[in-house]
Amino acid sequence: MSSVAVIDYGMGNLHSIAKALQHAAPEVDVQIVSDADAILQADRVVFPGVGAIRDCMQALNQSGLSAVIQSVAKTKPLLGICLGMQALLTDSEENDNTSGLGIVSGHVVRFSDALMDSHGNNLKIPHMGWNQVHQRPHPLWDKIPQDSRFYFVHSYYAKPDDTSAVAATTEYPDAFACALAQDNVFAVQFHPEKSQAVGLQLLNNFLHWDGQV
Template sequence: MIAIIDYGMGNLRSVQKGFERVGCAAAIVQDPAAVAAAPAVVLPGVGAFADAMENLRKFGMIETIQQVVAAGKPFLGICLGQQLLFESSEEFGHTPGLGIFPGRVRRFPEGQLKVPHMGWNQAVMQKNNPLWEGIPADAAFYFVHSYYVEPADPELILARTDYGLPFASVVGRDKVFGIQFHPEKSSNLGLRILQNFGKLVKS
């Protein structure tokens, strides 16, 4: 059973339904002990970075997430969940993140682009990874975000997307992944990514 962390941020049910459509059992979980016991964990999210970190702290999830990652379990951050994996965000000043990956979260340049970045865009694969099995190297997915991750280690970048500037739309190391787009809103290819993540649970 994949645990989808409920910390009061995001469209949890749509993520759960996406997993169900590809035959992966997933439960929305608010208890840290249940998250820690799960064989795989998903951190979705929409909204403000600082609010999300405060809610994770309030629900006792920060140490739990770090324990799950340290245990080598499959872990997937979606949209804001991807951003939270990094050390800090410049949203509303400076807010520390989970620090799973080195790097920061930045806002798209003011006045140069329409923000938020919203709609379909390509995520161009940079290196082979298990999430991309059966997916074209330049597949398109659905994005809604005003901030993007800037990894300090380029080896973390699994796919890039261009929106005025190239940014890391998929990151990962070992079995920990972050994706900026919404797979649950990205038709069959998005569902394939959820299915590929589900396969990691069995491997």
């Protein structure tokens, strides 16, 4: 039986993601863990997160989990979700510039105020709801139709330095990187655990991914 560790570092509720992983692949052993050894022993690792980046990085640095995630990022399939994606980058504008884990080179920036849609309506921040995800080829999109809608809720987004790390884009109103891929690391800004059938399919794909592209 393969196992997946959901990293618990005290940021938000992990039951939703654990339940969704279990639902997506009942044969997988899903564990919510904060212990470094347990994370390092799992076959795959999910790095979730909600809230503010500074609290997130403080929790990771104080618990020593930063080094654990950096190690996982070199060795086995790792899925970052929402703030767990943003924390992979070099730094974020949020909370007066916060250093991230630096696993993916690039920055996290805020949507600018006064964005407008094509009808001249103000776009709301946070970007909240179901938006289309335009894929670039990657095994984690297997069996997911191109431009499927996933559920988003965020005010900041990733800008990787190397655009070849972009695994998908979403428009709000301009295209931004809503998924990143770098070797055995995959990360999404949206919430697969809240994106119904397509979200469960993505989680299922991750739970069967060997980390190769």
